[in-house]
Amino acid sequence: MKTIGYKQLKKDGGSLFASFRVFYPVNEWITVPGNGCYLAVEDGLWNCGGGPILAAFEAKNEVRKKGLPAGVKCFRKVRRLDHVPVPKAIWLRIDVARHPNCPPETLAALANDPAVEVRDWVARNPNCPRKTLAVLANDQNFYIRRTVAKNPNCPSKILKKLATDEASDVRFAVLDNEACDTDILTLMVTDPDSYVRRKIAKNLCASADVLKTLALDPEDAVREAVVEHPAFPPSFFRLLACDPSPWVRLKIVSHPNCTSDALEILAKDSNWGIRERVAERPNCPPGVLALLAKDRIKEVREAVAENPATPPEVLKKLGRDRKDSVREAARFRMKIDQK
Numbered sequence: 001m002k003t004i005g006y007k008q009l010k011k012d013g014g015s016l017f018a019s020f021r022v023f024y025p026v027n028e029w030i031t032v033p034g035n036g037c038y039l040a041v042e043d044g045l046w047n048c049g050g051g052p053i054l055a056a057f058e059a060k061n062e063v064r065k066k067g068l069p070a071g072v073k074c075f076r077k078v079r080r081l082d083h084v085p086v087p088k089a090i091w092l093r094i095d096v097a098r099h100p101n102c103p104p105e106t107l108a109a110l111a112n113d114p115a116v117e118v119r120d121w122v123a124r125n126p127n128c129p130r131k132t133l134a135v136l137a138n139d140q141n142f143y144i145r146r147t148v149a150k151n152p153n154c155p156s157k158i159l160k161k162l163a164t165d166e167a168s169d170v171r172f173a174v175l176d177n178e179a180c181d182t183d184i185l186t187l188m189v190t191d192p193d194s195y196v197r198r199k200i201a202k203n204l205c206a207s208a209d210v211l212k213t214l215a216l217d218p219e220d221a222v223r224e225a226v227v228e229h230p231a232f233p234p235s236f237f238r239l240l241a242c243d244p245s246p247w248v249r250l251k252i253v254s255h256p257n258c259t260s261d262a263l264e265i266l267a268k269d270s271n272w273g274i275r276e277r278v279a280e281r282p283n284c285p286p287g288v289l290a291l292l293a294k295d296r297i298k299e300v301r302e303a304v305a306e307n308p309a310t311p312p313e314v315l316k317k318l319g320r321d322r323k324d325s326v327r328e329a330a331r332f333r334m335k336i337d338q339k
C-alpha cells in the first residue's frame with residue numbers, strides 16, 4: 001500500500017533545512033539527505049515545512065524517529081505528485097481544505113466530504129472556485145450554506161439564491177458579504193425575520209426605495225434603524241414624526257438633520273420628553289418655540305427658555321412664568337443675550 005503524505009513548500013518548490021535546501025521536482029524520486037523528509041500522513045500539515053505551495057508526496061523508506069508531532073512521519077525517499085489527492089484522515093482533510101493554495105480540483109472533491117467540518121473549511125477557503133461554492137450552496141446543512149454566504153469569493157448569483165434560504169442565519173450571513181448589493185437588498189426587504197430586515201436598514205448599500213419600504217415596517221426596531229441610516233432621506237422625517245413608537249419619534253427629533261416640518265409635528269407630541277427635545281433643538285423654528293413656551297410641562301418651558309434661538313418676546317413671557325425655575329432660566333438667557 002502506498003504511503004501518501006503532505007507538505008508545504010517554498011515558491012521554488014524547495015524546503016528549507018537547518019543548513020541546506022532540498023528541492024522536490026514533480027514525479028521524480030529523490031533521496032532526501034540529512035534527517036529525511038517530514039510529511040503529514042494523518043495530521044500535522046502545519047508542522048511540515050513552510051511556504052505557499054501545498055504538495056503531496058508518495059513516500060517510502062520510513063525513518064523511525066521519536067518526538068514527532070502527531071500524524072507526522074519521516075521518510076528517506078519521496079516523489080512529489082503532480083496533484084493533491086484527498087487525504088484519508090479527517091484532520092488532514094481539514095488542513096488541506098483550509099490551505100489557501102489548495103488546488104481547485106481538490107477543493108471540489110472535498111466539497112462532497114461526509115464530514116461537515118471538512119466541507120465547512122472548503123466553503124471558508126477564499127480561493128474556493130465559484131463552481132464549488134455553487135455546490136456547497138445546496139448543502140443540506142445550513143451551517144455550510146451560511147459559510148458559503150460569507151465567502152468573499154461568493155458571486156452575486158449565489159448570494160441571490162441564499163438570500164431566500166429557509167434558514168434565517170444564512171440570509172443574515174448574506175448581508176455580511178461585501179458583494180451584497182442593492183439588488184439583493186431589494187430582494188430581501190420583505191424578509192420574514194425582523195432581525196434580517198433591521199440589518200438591511202443598516203446596510204450602506206440600501207437604496208431610497210429599500211429605506212422607504214422599511215420605514216413602514218411593522219417592527220419598531222427596524223424603523224429605528226432606518227432613521228439611523230446615513231442616507232436617511234429628508235422626506236422621511238415628516239413621515240416618521242407621526243410614528244406610533246415613541247422611540248422612533250425620539251430618533252427623529254434627535255437626528256441632526258431633522259426638518260422644520262417634522263419639528264412642528266413633534267412639538268404637539270403626546271410624550272412630553274419628545275416635546276422637550278424639540279424645544280432644545282438649535283434649529284427649532286420661532287413659531288414652534290412660541291408654542292412650546294405655553295406647554296403645561298415646566299421642563300419643556302425650561303428648555304425653551306434655555307434655547308439661544310428663542311425670540312426675545314417669548315423670553316419676556318417666560319420671565320413671568322408661574323414656575324421659579326422657568327423664570328430664572330428665561331432671565332438668565334435674556335442677560336446673556338444683552339451682553
